[in-house]
Amino acid sequence: MIKIRKEAVFKLEGCEVMPGENSLNFCEPVPDSVIPGKVSIQPKFIELLSYLARKHPNVVTRDELIDNIWEGNAYVGAKALTNAIWHLRKHLNPLLNGEQAIETVRKTGYRLLIEPIFDASDLVDDxxxxxxxxxxxxxxxxxxxxxxxxxxxxxxxxxxxxxxxxxxxxxxxxxTEMVQLTRAAGAELYPAVSPDGRWLVYGKSSNLYLKDLASPTQTPKRLTSKRTRELRAIWSPDGKSLIYPSQDRETRECHMNRLMLETNEVSHLSECYSYTSALDISMDGHSLIYIWKEEEREDLDAGLYQLDLDAAEPTPVRVSCERDCGYRDRDVAFSPDGKWIAIARRYGTISEDIFIRDILTGEEIRLTQGLEDIRGLSWGPDSRKLVFSTENSGFRDGFVVNIESKDLLPLSVSGFSYPKFIPHRDELVYSNYIKDFSLAYLALDQDIPSTIFPISQSEYSYRNPDYSSKAKRIAYVSNETGFNEIWTSDHNGLNRVQLTDLKRRVAFPTWSHDGSKIAFLAPDDKNEGNKIHIVDLSSGGISILPSRSSDHRRPSWAWGDEWVLSSTNDGLTAFSLHNHSPKHLSTIDVRLGKMTDANTLVFTRYDEYGLWSMDISNPLQVEPLIAIEDFNESYNWVVTDKGVYFREVNSGYQLINFWSFNTDLTTPILKLPASSLSSFGAMSYIPGERRLLMTLSEYSKRDVIKLKHKLLH
Structure with a gap:
């Protein structure tokens, strides 16, 4: 039998595959649709292609590929394999004039359809x-x-x-069937179908809309006023009313409302604290559960409250942890049989999981471990399974979890978000929510800045850039290995180097002032929170700073690079690189901070807008730098020697502004479409090039889809 070396170079039609270089070299002659030259692709893609080539012409099962390429990690490998096959076809199909280069064999696996040609020196007799x-x-x-x-x-x-x-x-x-229910421009979120299956309600542009599914060409009706903000609504079990949180745009007051569809009568049920607050109603229509934060009780975190809708004067009753919980409840759903409440719960800033609570006993069962950014969860009609959306290093998909076995099964539906089962049916609606991020810059030395230019252009996501004037490199997060990892590049996005290989969801890199280290966040060992990690560029070693807290905000460096600053549940804290005990600096919960000299920290905070300044040698000395009414940004800002560049969010558009230290005036620089810059992005500045770096958010049109799927039965 002839064996083939794992790293062997081989040819596929006009393409030379070079595993050692992780590249495809398209040599002439090639079809007109193929551009000759070398293309670098992800190492896992090359490894997969080489494996299929060594097995040619046999079919290779998905399980065998996951075992050999992704070390048996089915949770990551199932989605990564599908993604890898898609990218390989994208490169190789043109060699066959658009025909499939890799065949999908139903219920089995994949087969390479181009015969590989190996060099004789790579063949080994056995x-x-x-x-x-x-x-x-x-x-x-x-x-x-x-x-x-x-x-x-x-x-x-x-x-x-x-x-x-x-x-x-x-x-x-x-x-398995997918039907597109909405087609208009914009983003339709939180879809829900009426109990009779005829009406679809969804949020869009901070208002609620109603669409008649029996008349798909008819224009949807806007249900709520432009004076208020709404995005999420639920149907009463009889289908006669909608319940939703609504916030007045001027007074900022928020109420949980009930809208009677026949009369258009609106009544207040209780207070709320956000027009996107999660909520659900029991199948008997007697009880409402939602997430709320009592304004008069500052000592209480946001949590779950239950409201008796049959009471003459309904009073919300808290049913979850009150303080020092170590987590935040983010979504909630009643089971159809009335036995369970499902809860999406976030630990720290990058880990999230699903729990179910027995309504009678209060006992909780954890169903998942170490997920990321859950967006929507919904019970199946039999109350035995939950469907939810989660993101894994930039790839969003849907999953089904059985509440008894806790087994997770992927739906393999890209962009699957905010699912909601259609009442009494084994099909659901969801919002198609696909987003990509790229690094971009604005050239500030132009007389009239006109646009932002991408640095990274590929099928992967790149985000959260931070530039070091000492190292002369950009640190950022990329998901091109299938996981979010820290990479660096020069200011043009070239000469890239991967710094981490943690296979975890790393986030928010920030350079030390001397350019020798990068601090970032990554999940802890239990995937229940995050820790501050430090990568030393001289040695490549990664260390974790000691901390008793399970949740840390975005890190920043003290002036001498001996301490890293980050907020925890206790407020702003300094963490030592040399095993000294952490130092508590302030009770203020800082979102993002940057040291501008040995004592001055410029920062944004969780409790109110504005840009602030603190003397860390006297942390009680806190002053506004830019007033609250002029600064509504959390993360997209950067301090330079002359002033502050920041994003301003307005209705329908965004501005990039500059605030001057000398004049105390704000000057608009560039107007951008809404959602151009990610709300959770970052800004950085390259002094020598006079460039402003940022995270560009690239969204496709988001529509509501109805899904029939074999896993939903």
Missing amino acids: PQVLQVEQAKVERLSKQLRLGTYAMLLLLLFVAGSAGLHLYQDSQQLRQ
């Missing part, structure tokens, strides 16, 4: 294996001669099984 195979052939020939009739029967059996298999596949294919 006489022992050859002898074994020859013995197998001789034994098989003898069996064929003695058992012709038995073989015929076997072939008939296989043919019958194959026919049954194909029939079952066709049945499953008929069970």
Whole structure:
């Protein structure tokens, strides 16, 4: 038998595959649609292609590929494999004039359809294996001669099984269907279908809309006023009313409202604290559960409250942890059988998980471990499974979790977000929410700044840039390995280097002032919070700063680079690089801070807008730098020697502004479409190039989709 070296170079039509360089070299002659030259691709993609080539012309199962390429990690590998196959086809299909270069064999796996050509030096004879195979052939020939009739029967059996298999596949294919329900411009979020299946309600542009699914060409009706903000609504079980949080744009007052659809009468049920507050209603219509923060109780965190809708004067009753909880409740859903409440709960800034609570006993069961950014969860009609959306290093998909076995099964639906089962049916609606991020810059030395220019252009996401004038490099987060990792590049996005290989959701890199280290956040060992990590560029080593807290905000460096500053639940804290005990500096919860000299910290805070200044040698000395009414940004800002560049969010557009130290005046620099810059992005400044770096958010049009899927039955 002939073996092939794992790192062997081989050819596919006009393409030379070079595993050692992680590249595809398209050599002439090639089809007109292919540009000759070398293309670098992700190492895992090359490893997968090489594996398929060594197995050619055989079919390779998905399980075998996940075991060998992703070390058996089915949670990551299932989605990563699908993504890798898509990218390989994108590069190789043009060699076959658009035909599939890699075949999907239903219920089995994949097969490479282009015959690979290997160099003779990469082929290795294995006489022992050859002898074994020859013995197998001789034994098989003898069996064929003695058992012709038995073989015929076997072939008939296989043919019958194959026919049954194909029939079952066709049945499953008929069970999976996606129907686009909305097609207008903009983003339709939090979709919910009425109990009779006729009406669709959703949020868009901070208002609620109602669409008649029986008349798909009819224009949706706006239900709420432009004087208020709304995005999420739920149906009453009888379908006669909608319940939703609503916030007055001027007074900022928020109420949980009930809208009677027949009369358009609106009544207040209780207070709320956000027009996107999560909520759900029990199947009997008697009880409302939602997330609320009592303004008069500053000692209480936001949590779950239950409201008796049958009471003459409903009073919210808290049903979750009150203080020092170590987590935040972010979404909630009643089970149809009335036994459970499902809760999406965030630990720290980058870890989130799902719990279910027994309504009678209050006992909680954890269903997941170490997820990221859950957006929507919904119970199946049988109350035995939950469907939810989660993001894994920039890739968003849907999953089904069984509440008894806790098994997770992927839906493999890209962009799956905010799912909601259609009442009494095994199908759901969801918002198609696909987002990509790229690094971009604004050239400030132009007489009239006109646009921002991308630095990174690829199918991967790049975000949160931070530039070091000492190292002369940009640190940022990229998901091109299948995980969010820290990378660096020069100011043009070239000469890239991967610094971490943690296979975790790293975030928010920030350079030390001397350019020798980078601080960032990554999940802790239990995936229940995050820790401050430090990568030393001289050694490549990564260390974790000691901390009793499970949650840390974005890190920044003290002036001498001996301490890293970050807020915890106790407020602003300094963490030592040399094993000294952490120093508590202030009770203020700082979102993002930057030291501008040995004593001055410029920062934004959680409790109110504005840009602030603190003397860390006297932390009680806090002063506004830019007034609250002039500064509504949290993360997209940067301090330079002449002033502050920052993003301003307005209705329908964004501005990049400059505030001057000398004049105390704010000057608009560039107007951008709404959502151009990510709300959770970052800004940095390259002095020598006079460039402003930022995270550009690239959204496709977001529509509501109705989904039928075999896993929903």
